[in-house]
Amino acid sequence: MTERTTEQAPPRDPRNEDPAAGSATLDTVTDSDPDGRSRGSSSRRRGERVFRGLTSGSGLLVVAAIAAIGIFLLVQAVPSLLANNANFLTSPLFDTRDPANLNFGIRDLLAVTLLSSLFALVIAMPVALGIALFLTQYAPKRIARTFAYVIDLLAAVPSIIYGLWGIAVLAPALLPIATWLQGNLGWFPLFAPGNLPVLTGTIFTGGVVLAVMILPIITAVTREVFSQTPRFHIEAAQALGATRWEVIRMAVLPYGRSGYIAGSMLGLGRALGETIAVLIVIRAATSPSSFSLFDGGYTFASLIASAASEFSQPLPTGAYIAAGLVLFVLTFVVNAIARVVAGGKVNG
């Protein structure tokens, strides 16, 4: 373990790892510029100050943006939360038609969001692992680049198009599988009959669409980390007579595990916040969630989008903003975990 961490750090960007080394020398160039050495000197220093201020201001702006998102959502959500007559955490209702009698809770939103995203993750993770291994360990270099581009194209397709395709084309194609699952594995709670009369447009369908959508992001991160596996780890395994699979198991997977998990977390974050594809694919349900994959309903994101045209009165709008705040916190935590797990190995 320790050997690995010392090996991986240096090549990419020494200046970032050890700020004192690179930047210190660079800074002395300007900072030690003696005053009044030449006429241009003071304006020169001003230029430096202005430019430095602009760049760090832009950096700060990013931090401020995140803080502002949290604060503004909170400020707008609090009055509605105070006026809420239902329990925000445990109520399956989301009734904001009467501003004087708000009843909203996130139980079902959370259930549908987590079920669809985790189901997508369960499908996408093994496939992404396979693709990343294929691209880094199996495919010849030249072909691998083209193939990687093909996978990246999956990410370029807008989510609304995945939604349209999901409900118009994929859902009917998945119907036999869904029917079989429910017929034969219906005793398992996840495959039990849900609150929809049909088996298309369920969380199951939505999860498969989400899986396709998060596949490229997991693959990209995992591929990047796998391709950084130290050459000599691989060669050492080969020298011991390992087969290709054994090389992967002994050298590539242990090295890339954290990156793979980080990539999956990023994918999960994407799935949690996906809006329009989920809104189009998963049908609305009239009865509360029964925690089955064959339920319908709304995720946080799709509920907000579905009500977007009715954002006029502050209190009902605040209810949706409260849901948005929960989604923001969820994705924040998931992305933060991804970053911590990756530990600098993954950039972006």
Next chain:
Amino acid sequence: MPDAQRSGAGPSMGATGLDAPERPADAPTFQALSTGRKIKDNLATALVSLAFLIAVVPLVWVLVTVVGRGIGAILSADWWGRSLSGVLPESFAGGVYHAIYGTLIQALLAAVIAVPIGILAAVYLVEYGRGRLAKTTSFMVDILAGVPSIVAALFVFAAFISILGGVQSAFMVSLALVLLMLPVVIRNTEEMLRLVPDELREASYALGIPKWKTILRIVLPTALSGTVTGVMLALARVMGETAPVLVLVGYSQSINFDPFAGNMASLPLLMFSELSNPEAAGQYRIWGAALTLILIIMILQLGASVVSRFSAISK
């Protein structure tokens, strides 16, 4: 390493070895792969290739669906040059140029704001940033990259419309898109800036050029192609965003050139509105707009990869 080499090495070494008398010539130094290991290896190869094929299926499937259903619409005479102004829901007439204009202007306005900020923030992270603040900034860029588009839209709604009293307009959409573009621009620019060799910076300092001028005149131009690539990819990403347009602007069937007032169509918004159109013409317009959107995004992506090929720095 090929199997033949591995198993064949033993006997030949024994035959020509120096101390042949002491050792039996036919002792196998290496053993052939056991069947179990061979099976596992082949199984892994099969599974891994299968995974790749599985990923190609939806891509091809989506593209075939969109092209197949949308090609008729985009080849019609009015598609690129007319709006849907006055077109009845069931009529197959009209075009989407109002929506194309909306998609482009919203993304461009966002780029005008996001690109300078993004490049400056990347310069900060690479050239100046140090210590806690830089670490926090870098962390927040990652978080911003993960902020769902609907949350960005809600934030703009809460801050600029609810509290500051703005009105729904295309510009509000652009503000939300800025949040989505920023991390893409920052990360791409950052990566390119880190690739600029230090020798270039040092040569400039040696001539007495101050740091800020070195960055502006030497570092940024060297990283230019990468930055442009990043901007184009960011544009491609935000053009397909539907959540912000749903929350922040109303749909209009006719052209509106003013991004600061009034309803404005965009391709995703047009598709979403037509979803509630039960007529066959609704489907016709949805898939036509989908294909148009994919074409625009593909052009941007291709442009980005062409530009990155002209990179001054080789990766």
